[in-house]
Amino acid sequence: MVIFALYFVIGLLATTLGAAAGLGGGVIIKPVLDLFGHFDLPTISILSATTVLSMATVSLMKMKQQKIKLNKVSSSILAFGSILGGILGKAIFNLIAISLNIPNITAIIQSSLLVLLLLVIVIYFKNKDKSRSYRLTNKCIILLVGLALGLLSSFIGIGGGPLNVAVLCLLFSMTTKNAGYNSIFIIFFSQISALLVVAFTTGFGAYNLYMLLVMIPGGIIGGIIGNSLILKLSNLSIEKIFNFSVILIIIINISNIIKIGLSL
Template sequence: MFLAFYTLIVFVATTLGASAGIGGGIIIKPAFDLLNQDELNIISFLSANAVFFMALYSSLKRLRGKAEKFDKPILLIIALSSIMGGFVGNEVFYYLFDYIDSNNLKSIQSIALCVIVVFLITYFTCYKKFKSLHLKSKLMMFIIGFLLGFVSSFLSIGGGPLNVALYTLLFGFSLKLSVAYSIATIFFAQGTQLINILLTQDISTYPLSYLLAIVPTAIAGGIVGQCIYKRLNDRAISIILSATMLVVLCMNVSNLIMSMD
């Protein structure tokens, strides 16, 4: 029964993720937490798989398509920094998972997500009023990529909206180009997280059979999301992001209240 709920959540989340650069995990993680059926490490594992395979499909589609042309040096910086940030974020998550109560860790994640989401709602509602800094520093790009990779892995959310907001605000990319770089960030960070789990954790303790439903659904969501993405302009992407963030904020507040009971 709950696998059906997981699958539906994954489809909706990855469809939005591929269409607006959300990544899906920022919806999947709090939605799975709200169901309260599995341990936090299992939820993080399932969310990471869904987001990774959605991002894999979306990245390959964009690289083969003609919609955006990646700047290869920038893409390389994003790849390296996201991999490093994803590794550190995963290490910090499992360190805390081993040494503090699961509800306390969930509270930390929920509080962090609430802060991020409030910022994102403000930004995407009024993003035209924010002046981009148009930073050109490769070092700053690396630092931001590292931080986004860390957040993506530690919170198991992909981090799409935060990626889009910071790439737009700091580097002056259009929303659509920021979506493309966001998906790349998610792909490298979540891929690093999954490899790290495979190498350091006993995966027999995870419900691997769930992946038979979740992974194809995530890819299907990526396909549908790509079709929607082609029909969106920057304003439409902004509306989708703002509305989604309101829902995510409500879920995270609910999770925070539940974890404190």
């Protein structure tokens, strides 16, 4: 029961922060589950994707009720690109983690790449007010950006949240709050695609997914709480939550790299 309660709390806290700041939650769930080491990488990827999808579904339903307007044209193109990139990223992940049977090396690559990307994001947001932002309108370029986002996010297994927010702020001149809304929209489709890839390739029968019994409810409640927070908090407060979460994730991933490195 203690383990079930722990995984419920992980799903709840990760998706609450994810819904509030557009992080999604996978960027928190994945490294935390890596740290515990209870499941292998492919299973963690499915647990994370399903929990985040439950959060994104609830969040989008709430946004519709609250009549929050999204940049649906750009976000839809980014989402479509992310789906294509996600399929490619998942194929690369399966090749390295499953076919080559080097899970520890794959985990180190994932964590190291995530730390590098998050450090770049932290530096960007620290200097965001001094940096130039853009308003992309070329649909082909937007599609390529989505493709790159999906590939990286799927390979790392994070759902794309922090990458989405940074790109939406930089390339579409959105506030952190608006970027968070649109990020959830993109995450919804990217997580569906990630799960469909599993369904049509390996299937779900080979994975130990009993923790979804508590992680999905955690994701649903997290989506409700996070959506309420993003409505009440200012753009500056959302940015602080985002930066705090990203720094915390960097620390967890560095711990994972050290832990796995010592075990080799």
